[in-house]
Amino acid sequence: MAAAGVEVSVLPDSVLLRVLALLPPWDRLRAAGVCRRWRRLALDRTVWRHVDLSQRRLSSGALWQLLRRHLHAGLCTLRARGSLLSASRHQLLSPALLAALGKRCPQLQCLGLAETDLRRVPYESIPASLAALELRRCEIPAAWFHPGAAPRALRHLLVHHVPAFSDRHLLAACSQHRLKTLSLRGTYRLTEPGLQRAAPYLEGLQRLELRGCGAGDATVGSIGRHMKGLRVLEIVACPVTGAGLGSLKSLQRLEMLCLELGEKVSAGAVIALCQALPQLRDLRVVGACLGTEVMDKIRLNLSHCSCSHSPQPPA
Structure with missing residues (x-):
């Protein structure tokens, strides 16, 4: 070779x-x-140490075989893809498999699951060692993230296009875990009151991504009041108005900001916000309301910051 x-x-x-x-x-x-x-x-x-099985649909039997032969105490990251249409006996995960995974791989830090039916899997079955949990197009039961359940060390939660994820799930997850990263995409059951109730539990958050999940200016206000340690903030498919922009001036540690702006947001409001954020180095504006001339004006006044504009939200 x-x-x-x-x-x-x-x-x-x-x-x-x-x-x-x-x-x-x-x-x-x-x-x-x-x-x-x-x-x-x-x-x-x-x-x-890092195993990504998400390129193929995986059966429970195949995952058991990999666990017995190749996944060991040094495993740090595991990503897998199941099938939401599988019969129950062919589902990717079960409490027994997760218990075996936690016992055999005590250093597992990140578990990423895609298209996996977890409705028969109690949250306490999730390995207690996890620092990061990623759920993409999964089904979860109503009782997930309830207080007292494992994992205890969870700091990073990603939930993308999980239709059952609701205000109840968010509040339970945020009140139980001291999250540093929260990424929510396509969680259409979330409401603005639910996001506001969860905000006081997210004071330690460093990265927040909200895309298409019911956020509005009231949520932006809660972010400004409670999440002053944020370094990265993305709010897309939830247009922010000029009133909402003013609430973000308290985020003095913010380094990257991505916003979809609503109609009638002026260049002056954007410039005033960014000039009030001393650590900001990356501004990404989404939405068709700002033209080239307006963006040129913003760039001219924000020489310390990289500015980009996309008419359409990124995928």
Whole structure:
């Protein structure tokens, strides 16, 4: 085997281990069949610290097999993709599998799940070691995130297009965990009163993303009052008015701001906000209400800050 004119076989083990760690798990297993050396390297524990299985739909049996053979105490990140249309006996996760995962992989920090039915999985089954939980297009039961359940160390929560996620879930998650990161996309059941009730529990938040989740100027006001430690703030598909902009001047640690602006927001209001934020280095404006001339005026007055404009919300 050769790469860029260099025989792969002459590369040191340390280099090959880094290369193998970048490959999808399936390719790592295929590499293990090349020769004894490749098998030793491909199955080395350092290669299996971060495992992303989300490119394919995975069955419960396949995940059990991987857990028994290749997932070990050094696993830090696991991402997997199930199927919401599967019969219950073929669902990706079960309390027993999660219990085995937590026992065998006590250092697991990040669990990312896509298209997974979790309605029969109690929240306390989630490994207690988790610092980050990512849910994309999953189904969750009404009782998730309730007080007293694991994981205790959760600091980063990402919920994208989870239709059941509601005000109740948000309040339970925020009141139980000291979150540093909260990313909510397409959570259409969330309401502005629900976001306002959760805000006082998010004083330690450093990154907040709200996209299409019922936020408005009242929510922006709550952010300004309670989340003064924010470094990154994104509010998209929830247009902010001039009144809302003024509420954000208290975010003195803010470094990146992405906003979808409502109609009749003036360049002066945007400039006044950004000039009041001494740490701001990246401004991204979304929406068709601001033309090129207005953005040029904003850039001219914000020389300390990179400014970009997108007429349409990013995917």
